[in-house]
Amino acid sequence: xxxxxxxxxxxxxxxxxxxxxxxxxxxxxxxxxxxxxxxxxxxxxxxxxxxxxxxxxxxxxxxxxxxxxxxxxxxxxxxxxxxxxxxxxxxxxxxxxxxxxxxxxxxxxxxxxxxxxxxxxxxxxxxxxxxxxxxxxxxxxxxxxxxxxxxxxxxxxxxxxxxxxxxxxxxxxxxxxxxxxxxxxxxxxxxxxxxxxxxxxxxxxxxxxxxxxxxxxxxxxxxxxxxxxxxxxxxxxxxxxxxxxxxxxxxxxxxxxxxxxxxxxxxxxxxxxxxxxxxxxxxxxxxxxxxxxxxxxxxxxxxxxxxxxxxxxxxxxxxxxxxxxxxxxxxxxxxxxxxxxxx
Amino acid sequence: xxxxxxxxxxxxxxxxxxxxxxxxxxxxxxxxxxxxxxxxxxxxxxxxxxxxxxxxxxxxxxxxxxxxxxxxxxxxxxxxxxxxxxxxxxxxxxxxxxxxxxxxxxxxxxxxxxxxxxxxxxxxxxxxxxxxxxxxxxxx
Ligand SMILES: [Cu+2]
Numbered sequence: 001x002x003x004x005x006x007x008x009x010x011x012x013x014x015x016x017x018x019x020x021x022x023x024x025x026x027x028x029x030x031x032x033x034x035x036x037x038x039x040x041x042x043x044x045x046x047x048x049x050x051x052x053x054x055x056x057x058x059x060x061x062x063x064x065x066x067x068x069x070x071x072x073x074x075x076x077x078x079x080x081x082x083x084x085x086x087x088x089x090x091x092x093x094x095x096x097x098x099x100x101x102x103x104x105x106x107x108x109x110x111x112x113x114x115x116x117x118x119x120x121x122x123x124x125x126x127x128x129x130x131x132x133x134x135x136x137x138x139x140x141x142x143x144x145x146x147x148x149x150x151x152x153x154x155x156x157x158x159x160x161x162x163x164x165x166x167x168x169x170x171x172x173x174x175x176x177x178x179x180x181x182x183x184x185x186x187x188x189x190x191x192x193x194x195x196x197x198x199x200x201x202x203x204x205x206x207x208x209x210x211x212x213x214x215x216x217x218x219x220x221x222x223x224x225x226x227x228x229x230x231x232x233x234x235x236x237x238x239x240x241x242x243x244x245x246x247x248x249x250x251x252x253x254x255x256x257x258x259x260x261x262x263x264x265x266x267x268x269x270x271x272x273x274x275x276x277x278x279x280x281x282x283x284x285x286x287x288x289x290x291x292x293x294x295x296x297x298x299x300x301x302x303x304x305x306x307x308x309x310x311x312x313x314x315x316x317x318x319x320x321x322x323x324x325x326x327x328x329x330x331x332x333x334x335x336x337x338x339x340x341x342x343x
Numbered sequence: 344x345x346x347x348x349x350x351x352x353x354x355x356x357x358x359x360x361x362x363x364x365x366x367x368x369x370x371x372x373x374x375x376x377x378x379x380x381x382x383x384x385x386x387x388x389x390x391x392x393x394x395x396x397x398x399x400x401x402x403x404x405x406x407x408x409x410x411x412x413x414x415x416x417x418x419x420x421x422x423x424x425x426x427x428x429x430x431x432x433x434x435x436x437x438x439x440x441x442x443x444x445x446x447x448x449x450x451x452x453x454x455x456x457x458x459x460x461x462x463x464x465x466x467x468x469x470x471x472x473x474x475x476x477x478x479x480x481x482x483x
Contacts, residue, residue: 299407300393307453308398311412316398329451336453 035209037182041229042200044185047115054111058104069096119186123199127165130158134170134177134190134212136321137219138283138296143239144169152242153271155283156225156296158210160202161235167199178214181227187213202229209297218319224297238290241343245274246286249341257338260331269322272342282322289343295320307336382437382460387468394455396465403472413452420473426450437466 040046076083084092129148133140143152160166170179170190177190179198188198202208212223230238249255258275261267267277273286291301295317299305308315311332313322327335388405391397397408401415422431429435429446438445441462443452457465 299395299398302393302395302455303453304395304455305398306395307451308395308410308412311399311451312410315409315411329449332451333453 035182035211040183041202041204041206041208042184043203044119044200045183047118048186051112051115055108058108062104123165123167127167127199128160129167129169130160131169131171132158132179132190134172134174134179134216134223136174136217137212137223137317139223139225140173140283141225143242152239153273153284154242154287154291156293157228157291158225159228159230159235159238161232162202162205162229164232165199165201167197170196170198175216176214177212177216177223179210180213181208181210183208184210184227189214202227205229205231207292219317222296222298222317226292226297241290242287246272246342247274249338251337251341253334254338254341256331257334257336260327260335261338264325264327264331264335265323266325266335285339285342287342289340303336303340306339307332310335382463382467384464384467384471387464387466387471390457390461391465391468394457399452402469404468416469416472418473420470426452433463433466433470436469437463440465 037045037049037052040049083089129144131142131144131150133142139156139158141154141156141158142150145151158168168179168188170188171194172190172192174192176192178187179190180187181200184202185198185200188196190196206229208227208229210225210227212220214220216223249258261272262276267275267279269279269281271278271280271284271286273284277285289301293299294301294305294309295313298317299309305316310325311327312324313320314324391402392405392407396402396416397405397410399410399412400408401410401417402408403417419425419436420431425431425436425439426443426447429439437459441457441459442454443450444454
């Protein structure tokens with residue numbers, strides 16, 4: 001019996017450590033991708049992080065210099081008659097207290113103004129345009145053609161070709177949000193009733209996480225998105241696919257799933273192009289299965305998560321504007337099977 | 344991705360005997376209950392999180408797993424029956440996870456397309472959160 005107890009506590013202990021580790025690992029896995037300003041992949045982000053480091057090092061040097069002066073002062077104060085002469089101390093105050101800070105601050109202000117100008121400059125003419133609409137708490141992504149007509153609609157995932165400038169036109173459907181992909185560009189506010197825009201060129205293929213950067217309600221923290229930079233040919237193939245309407249499923253169970261989708265209220269909020277579902281309160285689901293995550297990078301796009309999300313979105317993302325739908329089990333199964341055909 | 348998981352899994356299996364040998368070196372720990380063959384608690388936890396168990400169930404040790412669609416899985420190891428229909432043994436639990444419809448055709452719990460090994464890993468994780476010797480099924 002005693003041996004058993006030991007065995008139990010031993011097991012518990014190693015489990016505790018193990019689960020701590022796997023907790024850390026899993027939370028990074030959940031984030032899909034680290035979000036960082038320190039690994040820029042565009043000129044704009046590079047400029048921003050350069051300025052950040054410049055300010056950091058200038059600040060660090062000043063801090064050290066001040067600490068040094070303080071130490072010297074304290075040291076000398078212990079000796080009698082050790083003060084500087086009157087004119088020497090006046091000069092020190094003028095130089096270190098006025099002149100040097102003025103030069104440093106003006107240089108830094110000049111640097112950030114110049115950087116701001118270059119970032120705010122108009123994008124080059126071969127720019128690709130994407131319109132992103134902020135909703136509580138997800139991102140609608142519309143690809144526009146030359147005339148500004150929408151050719152494809154998706155959510156929480158922005159594909160861009162490597163090396164081509166992309167302009168993101170930003171508008172909010174409700175409150176103020178802020179669009180931010182730290183590895184690509186600076187924060188840009190997303191306002192109701194006012195079109196803002198930002199642009200960047202991703203120089204390296206990869207998946208870059210973005211995040212709403214303006215508090216917008218309970219699920220602000222779970223309002224993320226992914227920018228996927230890929231080769232031009234892959235991007236074209238992807239966009240062509242996204243622009244196409246959904247295909248009618250062959251499989252009878254999936255067909256039943258489509259009926260469920262149309263009959264049980266989903267269609268009043270969601271669009272699936274090529275069907276009667278034309279709602280526009282929630283994300284366009286025409287190519288849902290091609291997306292990596294669900295609910296603005298809250299959960300991976302897998303069958304289990306999808307079923308749980310449909311059955312009870314609020315235990316995944318509390319307060320979300322999608323109701324709980326109580327389906328018969330076979331309806332739920334068919335519905336997920338149908339949604340999985342939307343590639 | 345799938346391939347990677349398999350390869351890592353294989354590597355881990357190669358390392359497991361070494362790890363066990365090291366562990367048994369530290370006296371006290373020698374009596375830690377061994378896992379059932381071919382099951383890995385840590386991998387089970389990662390799988391449970393990835394495939395989405397947590398969107399329907401509350402699972403101890405996985406903070407994001409707070410679904411309320413199905414029953415909470417705290418204390419699963421102590422329960423007498425799984426899903427109210429299967430006696431609670433490691434193998435039946437793994438089989439249920441792999442294919443719920445085999446036992447309850449009308450269950451809302453989906454078939455996640457897990458391999459037998461993956462289902463065993465998840466079952467091992469769930470058991471590891473309770474007070475039951477995974478090997479013998481005996482409660483501590
Ligand atoms: Cu926000």
